[in-house]
Amino acid sequence: MIQIAVLGYGTVGSGVVEVLNTNKDTIAKKAGEEIQVKYVLDLRDFPGDPIQEKVVHDFEIIVNDPTIRVVAEVMGGVEPAYTFTKRALLAGKSVCTSNKELVARHGAELLKIAKENHVNYLFEASCGGGIPIIRPLNSSLTGDQIDEITGILNGTTNYILTKMIQEGSEFDEALKEAQEKGYAERNPEADVEGHDACRKIAILSSLAFGKQVNFEDVYTEGITKISASDIKYAKAMDDSIKLLASSKRVGDDVYAMVSPVLVGKEDPLFSVNGVFNAIFVHGNMLGDAMFYGSGAGKLPTASAVVGDIVDEAKSGSRNVMASWSEEKLDLSDIKTSRKKFFVRVYGELEKELEKIEAIFGPVEPIVLEELAGEFGFVTEEMTEAEFEEKERKYGTLISRIRIRNL
Amino acid sequence: MIQIAVLGYGTVGSGVVEVLNTNKDTIAKKAGEEIQVKYVLDLRDFPGDPIQEKVVHDFEIIVNDPTIRVVAEVMGGVEPAYTFTKRALLAGKSVCTSNKELVARHGAELLKIAKENHVNYLFEASCGGGIPIIRPLNSSLTGDQIDEITGILNGTTNYILTKMIQEGSEFDEALKEAQEKGYAERNPEADVEGHDACRKIAILSSLAFGKQVNFEDVYTEGITKISASDIKYAKAMDDSIKLLASSKRVGDDVYAMVSPVLVGKEDPLFSVNGVFNAIFVHGNMLGDAMFYGSGAGKLPTASAVVGDIVDEAKSGSRNVMASWSEEKLDLSDIKTSRKKFFVRVYGELEKELEKIEAIFGPVEPIVLEELAGEFGFVTEEMTEAEFEEKERKYGTLISRIRIRNL
Numbered sequence: 073m074i075q076i077a078v079l080g081y082g083t084v085g086s087g088v089v090e091v092l093n094t095n096k097d098t099i100a101k102k103a104g105e106e107i108q109v110k111y112v113l114d115l116r117d118f119p120g121d122p123i124q125e126k127v128v129h130d131f132e133i134i135v136n137d138p139t140i141r142v143v144a145e146v147m148g149g150v151e152p153a154y155t156f157t158k159r160a161l162l163a164g165k166s167v168c169t170s171n172k173e174l175v176a177r178h179g180a181e182l183l184k185i186a187k188e189n190h191v192n193y194l195f196e197a198s199c200g201g202g203i204p205i206i207r208p209l210n211s212s213l214t215g216d217q218i219d220e221i222t223g224i225l226n227g228t229t230n231y232i233l234t235k236m237i238q239e240g241s242e243f244d245e246a247l248k249e250a251q252e253k254g255y256a257e258r259n260p261e262a263d264v265e266g267h268d269a270c271r272k273i274a275i276l277s278s279l280a281f282g283k284q285v286n287f288e289d290v291y292t293e294g295i296t297k298i299s300a301s302d303i304k305y306a307k308a309m310d311d312s313i314k315l316l317a318s319s320k321r322v323g324d325d326v327y328a329m330v331s332p333v334l335v336g337k338e339d340p341l342f343s344v345n346g347v348f349n350a351i352f353v354h355g356n357m358l359g360d361a362m363f364y365g366s367g368a369g370k371l372p373t374a375s376a377v378v379g380d381i382v383d384e385a386k387s388g389s390r391n392v393m394a395s396w397s398e399e400k401l402d403l404s405d406i407k408t409s410r411k412k413f414f415v416r417v418y419g420e421l422e423k424e425l426e427k428i429e430a431i432f433g434p435v436e437p438i439v440l441e442e443l444a445g446e447f448g449f450v451t452e453e454m455t456e457a458e459f460e461e462k463e464r465k466y467g468t469l470i471s472r473i474r475i476r477n478l
Numbered sequence: 479m480i481q482i483a484v485l486g487y488g489t490v491g492s493g494v495v496e497v498l499n500t501n502k503d504t505i506a507k508k509a510g511e512e513i514q515v516k517y518v519l520d521l522r523d524f525p526g527d528p529i530q531e532k533v534v535h536d537f538e539i540i541v542n543d544p545t546i547r548v549v550a551e552v553m554g555g556v557e558p559a560y561t562f563t564k565r566a567l568l569a570g571k572s573v574c575t576s577n578k579e580l581v582a583r584h585g586a587e588l589l590k591i592a593k594e595n596h597v598n599y600l601f602e603a604s605c606g607g608g609i610p611i612i613r614p615l616n617s618s619l620t621g622d623q624i625d626e627i628t629g630i631l632n633g634t635t636n637y638i639l640t641k642m643i644q645e646g647s648e649f650d651e652a653l654k655e656a657q658e659k660g661y662a663e664r665n666p667e668a669d670v671e672g673h674d675a676c677r678k679i680a681i682l683s684s685l686a687f688g689k690q691v692n693f694e695d696v697y698t699e700g701i702t703k704i705s706a707s708d709i710k711y712a713k714a715m716d717d718s719i720k721l722l723a724s725s726k727r728v729g730d731d732v733y734a735m736v737s738p739v740l741v742g743k744e745d746p747l748f749s750v751n752g753v754f755n756a757i758f759v760h761g762n763m764l765g766d767a768m769f770y771g772s773g774a775g776k777l778p779t780a781s782a783v784v785g786d787i788v789d790e791a792k793s794g795s796r797n798v799m800a801s802w803s804e805e806k807l808d809l810s811d812i813k814t815s816r817k818k819f820f821v822r823v824y825g826e827l828e829k830e831l832e833k834i835e836a837i838f839g840p841v842e843p844i845v846l847e848e849l850a851g852e853f854g855f856v857t858e859e860m861t862e863a864e865f866e867e868k869e870r871k872y873g874t875l876i877s878r879i880r881i882r883n884l
């Protein structure tokens with residue numbers, strides 16, 4: 073029997089207990105022995121909940137109990153999770169986590185400590201909820217040089233954008249609906265400004281490229297400025313708009329960014345709708361691959377944490393994670409990265425086209441009858457810096473959205 | 479340094495050598511040591527190819543060389559691959575393979591022999607080419623009870639069906655084009671009759687359900703009877719037709735089958751086109767997940783074999799695969815499985831509808847102007863046996879296609 077402790081009895085923590093209870097027998101079979109929750113650490117008490125008899129308020133009880141082999145850290149946030157994780161690893165206990173903030177900030181260090189102590193720091197649940205992506209990157213796609221990882225990594229923003237596309241609603245309405253349905257938090261900033269996706273792509277990039285990618289270095293733009301009119305153009309072009317978190321190797325450069333992007337019908341990410349997430353990977357031998365599933369939610373995320381616990385049980389505490397170096401990966405300035413842009417401007421096509429083509433070069437214009445006094449166009453491929461320069465020359469744009477180049 | 483032997487220098491075998499050469503440095507980093515091909519077993523010689531100096535014609539050299547730790551069996555077919563694999567495992571060498579026939583037929587036994595000899599039998603490349611699916615089933619989705627695996631597991635048939643949908647062509651034309659492009663073999667039977675997909679779903683089902691699923695027990699229907707007119711109806715219903723290989727737990731029953739199926743727009747499998755493969759998995763905690771990528775081809779398949787070799791190098795020959803029991807899983811007769819059917823009949827809707835509804839119950843009719851003298855309809859959900867009984871009562875149908883119930 074393997075005894076574990078769960079740190080935090082919130083959404084994910086209670087999910088971990090539920091998954092372990094519901095699938096007790098199949099899990100025991102796969103792990104080779106029964107997995108039992110001995111402690112749940114929480115500041116609160118849960119009178120009436122069968123979990124109450126396992127609740128402790130003091131981490132010392134857990135870290136000093138030699139029968140605890142695995143700790144599931146599902147509290148979120150950097151502290152006290154960081155201190156608890158470090159102490160558990162140093163005490164020879166493996167840690168499985170869903171905590172993206174902590175992995176993004178201290179992943180390299182915690183992986184190193186785990187390795188030195190012959191235990192594991194596992195974080196499948198930190199990116200893409202229930203979608204297996206960390207382990208495939210770590211142990212399946214090892215014959216490949218990974219050239220690109222591009223994901224829809226945030227379910228809240230994907231739900232909002234899907235609603236805007238399906239119902240023609242404005243951002244504010246769609247956000248409100250997401251909040252009412254519990255898909256967005258009351259303070260939605262971390263999601264809608266792209267910070268959540270940014271942390272996740274930093275983790276995936278660190279793992280894929282083998283060096284620390286600091287999330288502060290990742291250019292991040294949220295979806296708050298996307299309007300119902302932008303969506304109308306996207307639909308007219310048979311495209312969709314997705315918040316993509318992406319890192320890409322181009323020659324000697326590695327670019328990483330989070331931003332709303334126009335995605336074409338042929339793209340496997342096109343039909344990833346609602347709260348679903350997906351991660352597209354390009355390997356130099358494998359070609360294109362994509363992993364799709366529930367990116368968040370109590371049970372899918374808990375399922376990923378439990379998958380890590382089972383893996384740890386099977387591994388017999390042999391270190392299984394590839395680590396990435398604490399050395400910082402120097403991301404290239406996205407101003408030098410190349411793509412096409414979709415642009416909306418005021419005025420009439422006939423009057424403005426000459427000026428536009430003089431500045432932007434040949435463009436593909438799009439005029440929508442329902443949107444008078446403006447039109448849109450798609451530029452040729454250029455660097456972000458070139459685009460900014462042209463924008464300065466032209467003057468005020470209504471909006472501009474990047475276009476994904478597959 | 480880890481020395482390996484490659485059995486068979488065909489498409490996949492030469493791909494394995496190419497992947498190991500091209501990504502030599504990143505692979506060495508991930509494996510923890512360099513991986514070197516010491517022998518290539520083939521009946522042929524390859525004068526002028528740098529591989530020639532490693533070519534041997536006698537398996538005894540490989541099995542008796544204690545420096546060989548891993549054997550990549552990429553010859554295909556049951557014999558001599560079965561004998562070679564068994565002897566390699568008994569000699570304490572791990573075996574990585576792309577050989578679906580062998581895994582489907584003798585997987586349980588070979589996994590058992592591997593376990594007894596403290597080595598591994600790894601077969602990521604046997605299903606879905608480069609798509610990581612075996613390892614996620616084996617070590618990621620372990621917190622879940624898997625209720626369904628449904629895959630587009632054969633690139634040739636998916637290419638043919640995609641062509642038929644995009645170009646309105648008949649099966650024979652699309653097959654000819656696939657053969658000209660090298661996507662279909664001169665004798666296409668194994669692909670178009672569903673036998674290839676059948677072996678793959680047998681492997682995936684055995685792994686997911688933990689007992690031997692014999693491929694002979696899987697109901698299998700190919701795509702040769704799908705016509706351009708069937709496709710016209712599918713398009714009119716906004717559906718696609720895919721060859722799905724599926725196994726599903728329904729209460730105490732497990733059903734497995736391979737057959738062409740109408741797939742709706744909301745289904746993540748809908749937009750899997752061309753030679754791409756995808757595997758949809760439903761777990762009782764995870765919900766829906768899907769894995770998408772190149773299901774075949776030299777380099778993607780070789781990339782999966784090399785991923786297994788790297789995993790083996792990292793595992794230090796500790797047994798990492800969950801095995802399935804040699805005990806046979808009793809599949810339920812698909813005659814008791816429930817679904818809706820799309821049916822085409824001769825005649826005019828007005829004249830036939832009464833008779834049809836008297837037999838089939840309420841239906842949704844579809845009339846296409848371009849197809850005179852016939853019409854189609856969608857039935858309510860019923861068992862396969864009920865449908866057959868109704869068909870007998872009604873008389874000759876033009877065609878019937880199953881409809882996927884998500």
